[in-house]
Amino acid sequence: MARSQQHSKKKKPWKWAILGAVVAVVAVVGFFIYQGVGVYNGLEGISKPKEESRFGQFEEVEAEKPPEWEGTERVNILIMGGDNRGLKKSETARSDSMMVLSVDPVTKKAHVFSVLRDTYVEIEGHGEGRINTALALGGPNLAMKTIGNLLGLDVQYYLYTDFEGFKSLIDAIGGIQNFEVEKNMNYVDNADGNRYDIHLKKGIQDLDGTTALQYVRFRHDAMSDFTRTERQRKLLNAVADKMKNGWNLLKMKKIVDSIQPYMESNIEVSDMMKLAQLGVKTHIAGQAQVPPMELIGDKKAGGASVLAVSDESELLQFVQDELTKDVTTPDPAVAGGTNSGDGTNSTVNGTSSTSGNTANGSK
Structure with a gap:
C-alpha cells in the first residue's frame, strides 16, 4: 500500500506538468480566437453602413x-x-x-x-x-x-x-522610433483652439501620434505641398515597417479598436x-x-x-x-x-x- 502511494506521488509532478501544458495551449488558442474575433468585429466596423457613414x-x-x-x-x-x-x-x-x-x-x-x-x-x-x-x-x-x-x-x-484616426494609429503601434525630422517645423493653427499647432525640432527622435500628425501636416515652407507629400510617403514607409513587427501583429485587436471610430x-x-x-x-x-x-x-x-x-x-x-x-x-x-x-x-x-x-x- 505504501509503495503504491509512493508511486502515485512520483507521478503527480508529471501530471501537473501535462496539465500546465494543456492550460498554456488552451490559453494561447483562446488568446488568438479572442484576437481574431475582436479584429474581425473591429474591421467590420470600419466598413460602415450608409446610415452611419460620413458619406x-x-x-x-x-x-x-x-x-x-x-x-x-x-x-x-x-x-x-x-x-x-x-x-x-x-x-x-x-x-x-x-x-x-x-x-x-x-x-x-x-x-x-x-x-x-x-x-x-x-x-x-x-x-x-x-x-x-x-x-x-x-x-x-x-x-x-x-x-x-x-x-x-x-x-x-x-x-x-x-486627424484623430491618424494619431490613434500611430499611438496604437507604439509610435515611430528613431525618425529623422529634417528641419525645424513651426505653425500656429487657430482653427481649433491651437489643438493642432505644429512645433517640431530638427533631428532624430521618437514620434507619437501628435508629433507624427504635425510632421505629415506641415507644408509652410518654400515647396509647400511638394515636400509635404514626400514627408507623408516617408512616414508611411515607417508605419508599414512597424506594422510588420510581430508584437504589433499580436496587438492587432487593440490597434483596430483604437482606429475604428x-x-x-x-x-x-x-x-x-x-x-x-x-x-x-x-x-x-x-x-x-x-x-x-x-x-x-x-x-x-x-x-x-x-x-x-x-x-x-x-x-x-x-x-x-x-x-x-x-x-x-x-x-x-x-x-x-x-x-x-x-x-x-x-x-x-x-x-x-x-x-x-x-x-x-x-x-
Whole structure:
C-alpha cells in the first residue's frame, strides 16, 4: 500500500506538468480566437453602413462604382486624410492628403503615389476642378474614379481618416522610433483652439501620434505641398515597417479598436484579411509624386493658380514606368552600388536612380 502511494506521488509532478501544458495551449488558442474575433468585429466596423457613414448623403452612381478585386490582379487603394473640424453632419471635407497604394500580388511589390491636392483635372459630372474637391462633391467613389483616371489605374478601395484616426494609429503601434525630422517645423493653427499647432525640432527622435500628425501636416515652407507629400510617403514607409513587427501583429485587436471610430473604408472584412496577408509579404518597391515636377504646367482658374498636367499621356506612361521600379534592388548601372530600400532617398519629383524588375504595370 505504501509503495503504491509512493508511486502515485512520483507521478503527480508529471501530471501537473501535462496539465500546465494543456492550460498554456488552451490559453494561447483562446488568446488568438479572442484576437481574431475582436479584429474581425473591429474591421467590420470600419466598413460602415450608409446610415452611419460620413458619406451617407451621396447617392451611388453606377458609372462611379469601383471595380471588384479578384485577388490576382493589381490592387489599388486610395488613402485619404481630411480635416473634419467645423463640419456639419451633411458636409464632407476635401481630401487634403491623397495617396494611392498600388500592390502587385504576384511580385509582392507595392508602390506609393502621392497626389498633389491642387492638381486641376476633369471631375466627372462636375467639370474641371482641384482634385481634392472630388471627395466633397461626390464622395469616395467619385474620388477613386477621378484619381484613378489621373493615374491610369483602377482604384478598387479607399480608406479615409481624420486627424484623430491618424494619431490613434500611430499611438496604437507604439509610435515611430528613431525618425529623422529634417528641419525645424513651426505653425500656429487657430482653427481649433491651437489643438493642432505644429512645433517640431530638427533631428532624430521618437514620434507619437501628435508629433507624427504635425510632421505629415506641415507644408509652410518654400515647396509647400511638394515636400509635404514626400514627408507623408516617408512616414508611411515607417508605419508599414512597424506594422510588420510581430508584437504589433499580436496587438492587432487593440490597434483596430483604437482606429475604428475615426476611419472609414469600402473594404469588406474578407478582403481586409486577404489584403493583410498580402501586406505581410509585400515590400514598398517605389514611391512617387503625381504629377511629377516635369509634367506640371501653369494654369489659372477663377483668378487663382492651379497645377495643370502638361501632358496627360506622358503622365500615364510615367506611372507605368514607376510601377516597374524597385528601389530595394541594386542599380546595375552603379558598380557595387546598393539601395537601402527604406524609401527615404526619393526626390521631390518621385524619380529614383534605381532600375526595375518588371512588375505588372497594367490596370
